[in-house]
Amino acid sequence: MSAWLIAANKHRATRILDAEVISPTVKTFTFKDKLCAKAKPGQFLMLWIPGVDEIPLSIYDVNREKGLISVAVKRVGEATKALHDMKTGDWIGVRGPFGNGFTFKGGKALLVGGGVGIAPLTFLAKELAVQKISRTVVVVGAKTGKELIFLDKLKRLCGEKNVLAATEDGSYGVKGLASTLTESVMTKEKFDAVYTCGPEPMTRVVLDCAERFGVYAEASLERIMRCAIGICGSCTIGGYRVCRDGPIFNINQLKSVKNEFGVWKRDFNGRRIPI
Amino acid sequence: MSAWLIAANKHRATRILDAEVISPTVKTFTFKDKLCAKAKPGQFLMLWIPGVDEIPLSIYDVNREKGLISVAVKRVGEATKALHDMKTGDWIGVRGPFGNGFTFKGGKALLVGGGVGIAPLTFLAKELAVQKISRTVVVVGAKTGKELIFLDKLKRLCGEKNVLAATEDGSYGVKGLASTLTESVMTKEKFDAVYTCGPEPMTRVVLDCAERFGVYAEASLERIMRCAIGICGSCTIGGYRVCRDGPIFNINQLKSVKNEFGVWKRDFNGRRIPI
Amino acid sequence: MNSERLKVELAGLSLVSPTMLASGILGYSAETLKNVAENGAGAVVTKSVGLKPRSGYANPTVVHVACGLINAVGLPNPGIDEFTRDIKEAKAVLKVPLVASVYGFSAEEYMVVAEKAVEAGADAIELNVSCPHVKETGAEIGQNPNVLAEVVRKVKGAVDKPVFVKLSPNVADISEIAEAAVKAGADAITAINTVKAMAIDIETTRPILSNKRGGLSGPAIKPIAVRCVYDIYERVRVPIIGCGGVTSWQDAVEFMLAGASAVQIGTAVALKGPSIFRSVVRGIDAYLRKKGFRSVKEIVGLAHRS
Amino acid sequence: MNSERLKVELAGLSLVSPTMLASGILGYSAETLKNVAENGAGAVVTKSVGLKPRSGYANPTVVHVACGLINAVGLPNPGIDEFTRDIKEAKAVLKVPLVASVYGFSAEEYMVVAEKAVEAGADAIELNVSCPHVKETGAEIGQNPNVLAEVVRKVKGAVDKPVFVKLSPNVADISEIAEAAVKAGADAITAINTVKAMAIDIETTRPILSNKRGGLSGPAIKPIAVRCVYDIYERVRVPIIGCGGVTSWQDAVEFMLAGASAVQIGTAVALKGPSIFRSVVRGIDAYLRKKGFRSVKEIVGLAHRS
Numbered sequence A, B: 001m002s003a004w005l006i007a008a009n010k011h012r013a014t015r016i017l018d019a020e021v022i023s024p025t026v027k028t029f030t031f032k033d034k035l036c037a038k039a040k041p042g043q044f045l046m047l048w049i050p051g052v053d054e055i056p057l058s059i060y061d062v063n064r065e066k067g068l069i070s071v072a073v074k075r076v077g078e079a080t081k082a083l084h085d086m087k088t089g090d091w092i093g094v095r096g097p098f099g100n101g102f103t104f105k106g107g108k109a110l111l112v113g114g115g116v117g118i119a120p121l122t123f124l125a126k127e128l129a130v131q132k133i134s135r136t137v138v139v140v141g142a143k144t145g146k147e148l149i150f151l152d153k154l155k156r157l158c159g160e161k162n163v164l165a166a167t168e169d170g171s172y173g174v175k176g177l178a179s180t181l182t183e184s185v186m187t188k189e190k191f192d193a194v195y196t197c198g199p200e201p202m203t204r205v206v207l208d209c210a211e212r213f214g215v216y217a218e219a220s221l222e223r224i225m226r227c228a229i230g231i232c233g234s235c236t237i238g239g240y241r242v243c244r245d246g247p248i249f250n251i252n253q254l255k256s257v258k259n260e261f262g263v264w265k266r267d268f269n270g271r272r273i274p275i
Numbered sequence C, D: 001m002n003s004e005r006l007k008v009e010l011a012g013l014s015l016v017s018p019t020m021l022a023s024g025i026l027g028y029s030a031e032t033l034k035n036v037a038e039n040g041a042g043a044v045v046t047k048s049v050g051l052k053p054r055s056g057y058a059n060p061t062v063v064h065v066a067c068g069l070i071n072a073v074g075l076p077n078p079g080i081d082e083f084t085r086d087i088k089e090a091k092a093v094l095k096v097p098l099v100a101s102v103y104g105f106s107a108e109e110y111m112v113v114a115e116k117a118v119e120a121g122a123d124a125i126e127l128n129v130s131c132p133h134v135k136e137t138g139a140e141i142g143q144n145p146n147v148l149a150e151v152v153r154k155v156k157g158a159v160d161k162p163v164f165v166k167l168s169p170n171v172a173d174i175s176e177i178a179e180a181a182v183k184a185g186a187d188a189i190t191a192i193n194t195v196k197a198m199a200i201d202i203e204t205t206r207p208i209l210s211n212k213r214g215g216l217s218g219p220a221i222k223p224i225a226v227r228c229v230y231d232i233y234e235r236v237r238v239p240i241i242g243c244g245g246v247t248s249w250q251d252a253v254e255f256m257l258a259g260a261s262a263v264q265i266g267t268a269v270a271l272k273g274p275s276i277f278r279s280v281v282r283g284i285d286a287y288l289r290k291k292g293f294r295s296v297k298e299i300v301g302l303a304h305r306s
C-alpha cells in the first residue's frame, strides 16, 4: 500500500501571497507550496480556482529557499478571468509539480516563446544562468509590444543583446512572427539546443527549423488536462500522455506524432479538432 | 495516509521450517519472519492456523541474522492441537511482533516460569546472557518432571546451578509450587528484578513476594486476544490493553489493577470469569 | 482542552467536544472508557450489546489491509443482563455521556436491550442496524427502511433517552434509510458502520477472516463516509454523527463541513492510542480559532453552502 | 511474456493474459491502447461512449485521497459516431481484443451505441451501468435489476458479440444484480466500478470535485471489490472480471482466487504507467509456476473451496 502514493498529486490549499499585473492580459500569482517549489523548468501544476475550475499552468518562477512559486496567467476565458479577479489572501488549491521538464544540454541554448509561453522559458533561462551555460539567446513573440512580457527579467538573465523580440504589428522589435525571427537567428548562429513554448503552429515551425539545422530541440505542448497523472487519457498525443510523458517533448518524439503535432488535438469531449 | 501503517500488523504467510517435540504437550515451531525476528523478549505474535484459529504466542527464540523465529506451543485445545498436527512445509500466517516486552534492569535477575510460560523467559535469559548481566537465576515449575522444558538450554545460558526446578509431584527438583520455591530463593538472595510468566495465580504470588522484598518485578499476562493492536477491547485489565500496554506489566501497574489481576478476566463474550 | 468553542448539544446530550469513541472500540470496561474520555472524547459508545451473551467468531477476526482494517468480530458481548454491571461501573467513573450501542435479532429484542441499558444508566442509545457480518441483525435491518422504522419506533416508545441510529453504507441510497429512521423518531443518525469487504491469503488460497467477509474501516472508507454524511445532511434535519476513517483533526473538520455535528473515532485508536482524541480536539479548536469561528456548530454543513 | 499458463477464454474472447485495461483509463486513442496491450494486457476496454458527444464536468475531476482517487470526470466522450473512427484505428493496430464500453440514458441508447461499436469492430461490449456520478445512466440503471435486465436484453438482441455488464458496488446486494444481468443474457460480469465518495477542502470549506460527489478507486476499494467478486461467484456461472484497486500481481491473484477469471486495472496505471501490466502478468505467471498450476484457470474461485 505504501506504494500508493503520488505525493505531488495531493491537493494543497494555499493563499495567494502576491498578484502582479504584467501586461493587459497577463498577471503573475505567487504562493507558497513546498512541493512545487522543487519543480524543474518545464513542469506544470494544476491550480484550483475554488468553485470555478482547475487549470494547468506552467511554473514561471520558484524561490526554493522560501518555498514560493509563481505562475504567469493569461486571461483567456472563465477560469483565467476568475483567477485574475482574485486578490492577495484568497485561497487556491494546488497539486503538482507534474510532467518531465526541459532537458539540460550544454553549450548554447536558444529559447523561443510565444505569448504567455515565455513563462516556463523564463524559469528555464534562470536555471541556465545558474548553470553558467555559455550563451542563452531568447526570441520572444507577441501580437503587439504591450503583450511582450518578462523582457526585463530575460535581459537581466541572458544579457540585453541576447533577447530578441518580434511583434506582429511591429510595435516592438522586428515586425513578424517569432518563428520567422527564430529562423534568421538560427541561420546566423549554431545552437546546441532549442527550447520552445507557445502556440502550437509556432512551435511546429520552430521544430521544423531545428530539424533542418540539425539541432536538438524540445517543445512544450498543451492538451486538455484533467487528471494530470496519466490515467484519464484526455491529454494524449499519439501514444504519449502530455501530462506524464510531457509536457516537454523532444524533436524525435514529435516526429513520431507528426500527424497530430500542430495538426489536431482532442477537445473536452475527446473529439478531434484542428489546431 | 502514510500515517496509516502498523507494519507489524500485516498478515504474512510463511512456512513451518521446523517442528520439534519438547515434551508430551509442548512443541516448538520455527519459521521465517523478518519482522518478528526483530522482537524483544516478552513480545508476542498472532499465529494463524488456516481454517482453524489465530492465537497469541510468545516469542521463544529468534535468529536475528537469518530472520528466523520460534514459538513453543502447549497443546490445550483445538487450535494448539491443530498446530501440533502441522508439519514442516505447511503454511501458517503471522502478524506481529506485538506488545511491549520486558524491561532490562541491571544487576541480578530472577526469572520465574510456570509451564509453557518459561518460553518468553528463555528468550529473556538469552538476551540477558548477551548483556552480561551479573547473574540470572531461573525458577521453573511444572506439574511433573516430564513437563519441565528448556532446562538444558537455560542451564547453558545461566549456569547449571542457577536453574532451579519445582514440580508438584516432586518428580524433579523440589516438590511443590514454583512460587514457593521463588519465595525461598528471594529470602536467601537480593535481586534487582524479577520477571515472571505462567499461570496467573502463580505470577500473582510471585509479584506479592517481590513486593514484600521490595524488588522491581514484571509479569507477562494473558487475556483474550483478537485484534492485538489495541482496539477491540477483549484483552483489557483495568484501563490497560494487554496486547498494547502489555503483555508485560510492572509491579506498580499490577497494583493498580489488583482487583482483577489473579482474580478475574473476561471470557470470549466479555463476561467476567474467575481466574 | 476545555474550550467553549468545542461544546456541542447533540440530540439533548451535552458534549465537551464533538468527538466520540466509536462502538466496538475498547468499549467493554469502565476504565478504558474513562481513559478515552480523559483524553478529550465528548462521549463514549459501548461495544454493541444484545439480549444474550455471544462469543463472536473464531479468530482471525481482524485483518489489516492497505488503508484500514477488515473486522468480523461477530458482536461478542456478555448479554445485556451481565453488561448492566459494566454500564453502571462506567457511569460511576465517567464525566461524559455514555451511549449504549444495542443490537437485536428483532424489534422486540432491540427494545428490551435498550430499556435495560437505559435503566442501568446509559445516557443515550445507539441502534446498531448496520453490522455487516452478523446475519439477521445489523445490516439486514439497516438495509430495509420498513423493518428499520419498526425497530426505531419500538425503542423510542420504550426509552426516554435520545436514540441514535447507526447506518450501513452497504445500501443503494443511505439518505433514504436515514429519512425512514428519522420519520420513525430517531434523534440522530450515526454514519457509517463498516463497508462489506474481504481479504484472501494467496499462499493458502483462503479467506483470512474466519467469517470470510467482514467490514472495512479506517482511512480507506473516509471518502465514502464523508459522502454519506453529505447525502444524509441534505435529507434530514436531526444531527448526524460522522464515522469512518477519522485519523486526524482535518478528517474531523471535513466530516463536520459535510454535515456532521460530531465524529466518532474507531480504527485510528489502533494507530495512536486513546490520545488521538486529544490531538483531534486540539486541532479542531485551533482551526476554529484561526478561521474566526466562535463555535464548532458554525462549521456544521458549511460545505453545502458553497 | 507469452506463457501458455496465462491464457484464458473469456466469454468467447481469447486473452493472452488475464489482465485488461479498465474503462476510462487512457481509453480514447489507438496508440495508447496499443501501448497498454504491448505491455501484456490481455484485452483493452475503451472509455465509455454514448450516443451523443459529452464534455464531462469542469475540473477538478480527479482528487487524490488516502488510498486512491475520487473521480467525477462525467463521461466525456465524442459520441459513438465520431468514436467509431477511434475504434477502427485501434482495431487496426491492436493484437488483443478490444472491448467497447457503452453507456446510455435508455435501453434503446445502449443498444444503438453497442451496435455501432460492434459494427466498427469492437470484439465485445461492456455495459457501463455503474457510473456513480452521471445522473440517469450508470448507477441508476445498475441499481435496479429490472431496468438492468431490459438494457441487457436489448443489447444482446442487437449484437452478436459477448456482452459484459459492469456493476456498481453502491447497492445492498451486488450478487442479486449480477444474477439479473446474467438471466437477461450477460456473458460476463465486471465488478466493480467506483464507490460513491467525496472530498472536502477544509480551508475553502468546499467539495473539491466540481461535481461534488465522485467515485473512489484504487487500493482503498480493493477489499470491497474482492468481496463483491466472491459474492457474485457464489451466485452466477458466467465469468467474472475483477476490478478495483489492483496494484500488484498479488492483488490480481487475490481477485482470481475470489472467483475472477481476469482482472482490470485502472488507477494503478497512474502509479506505475502501462508497465504495470507487465509486472502483474509476470507475477501471476511466477506464482502459478511456483504453486504448480498448469493454467491460470485452475486458481479461479479457489478461495471458495477452502
Ligand SMILES: Cc1cc2nc3c(=O)[nH]c(=O)nc-3n(C[C@H](O)[C@H](O)[C@H](O)COP(=O)(O)OP(=O)(O)OC[C@H]3O[C@@H](n4cnc5c(N)ncnc54)[C@H](O)[C@@H]3O)c2cc1C
Pocket (backbone or CB within 6 Å): A044, A053, A054, A055, A056, A057, A058, A059, A071, A072, A073, A074, A075, A076, A077, A078, A079, A080, A081, A116, A119, A120, A221, A222, A223, A224, A225, A226, A247, D059
Ligand atoms: C501544460 C500546460 C501548461 C500551461 N501553462 C500556462 C501558463 O503558464 N500560463 C497560462 O496562461 N496558460 C497556460 N496554459 C493554458 C491554460 O491552462 C489555459 O489557458 C486555461 O486552462 C484556460 O482556461 P479558461 O477557463 O480561462 O478558458 P476556457 O475558455 O475554458 O478555455 C480556453 C482554452 O484553454 C484551454 N484549456 C481550458 N481548460 C484546460 C485544461 N483543463 N487543460 C488544458 N487546456 C485547457 C483550451 O484549449 C481551451 O480551448 C497551459 C496549459 C497546459 C496544458
Ligand SMILES: Cc1cc2nc3c(=O)[nH]c(=O)nc-3n(C[C@H](O)[C@H](O)[C@H](O)COP(=O)(O)OP(=O)(O)OC[C@H]3O[C@@H](n4cnc5c(N)ncnc54)[C@H](O)[C@@H]3O)c2cc1C
Pocket (backbone or CB within 6 Å): B044, B053, B054, B055, B056, B057, B058, B059, B071, B072, B073, B074, B075, B076, B077, B078, B079, B080, B081, B116, B119, B120, B221, B222, B223, B224, B225, B226, B247, C059
Ligand atoms: C500474550 C500471550 C502469549 C501466549 N504465549 C503462549 C506461548 O508462548 N505458548 C503457548 O502454548 N501458549 C501461549 N499463550 C496461550 C495460547 O494463546 C492459548 O493456549 C491458545 O490460544 C489456546 O488455543 P486452543 O484453541 O488450543 O485452546 P482453546 O480450547 O480454544 O482455549 C483454551 C484457553 O486458551 C486461551 N485462549 C484461546 N484463544 C485465545 C486467544 N485468542 N487469546 C488468548 N487466549 C486464548 C483461553 O484462556 C482459553 O480458555 C499465550 C497467550 C497470550 C495471551
Ligand SMILES: Cc1cc2nc3c(=O)[nH]c(=O)nc-3n(C[C@H](O)[C@H](O)[C@H](O)COP(=O)(O)O)c2cc1C
Pocket (backbone or CB within 6 Å): B227, B231, B232, C022, C023, C024, C025, C047, C048, C062, C069, C071, C073, C075, C101, C128, C131, C166, C192, C193, C194, C216, C217, C218, C219, C221, C243, C244, C245, C246, C264, C265, C266, C267, C268
Ligand atoms: C474491531 C472493530 C469492532 C467493531 N465493533 C462494532 C460494534 O460492536 N458495533 C458497531 O456499531 N460498530 C462496530 N464497529 C464499527 C465502528 O464503530 C465504526 O463504525 C467503523 O469502524 C468505522 O469507523 P473507523 O474507520 O473510525 O473505525 C467495529 C469496528 C472495528 C474496527
Ligand SMILES: Cc1cc2nc3c(=O)[nH]c(=O)nc-3n(C[C@H](O)[C@H](O)[C@H](O)COP(=O)(O)O)c2cc1C
Pocket (backbone or CB within 6 Å): A227, A231, A232, D022, D023, D024, D025, D047, D048, D062, D069, D071, D073, D075, D101, D128, D131, D166, D192, D193, D194, D216, D217, D218, D219, D221, D243, D244, D245, D246, D264, D265, D266, D267, D268
Ligand atoms: C479517471 C477515471 C475514469 C473512469 N472512467 C470510467 C468510464 O468511463 N467507464 C467505466 O465503466 N469506468 C470508468 N472508471 C472506473 C474504472 O474503470 C474502474 O472500474 C475503477 O476505477 C476501479 O478500478 P481501479 O481501482 O483499478 O481504478 C474510471 C475510473 C477513473 C479513475
Ligand code: FES
Pocket (backbone or CB within 6 Å): A224, A225, A226, A227, A228, A229, A230, A231, A232, A233, A234, A235, A236, A241, A242, A243, A244
Ligand atoms: S491529463 Fe489525464 S492522462 Fe494526462
Ligand code: FES
Pocket (backbone or CB within 6 Å): B224, B225, B226, B227, B228, B229, B230, B231, B232, B233, B234, B235, B236, B241, B242, B243, B244
Ligand atoms: S486484543 Fe484487541 S484490544 Fe487487545
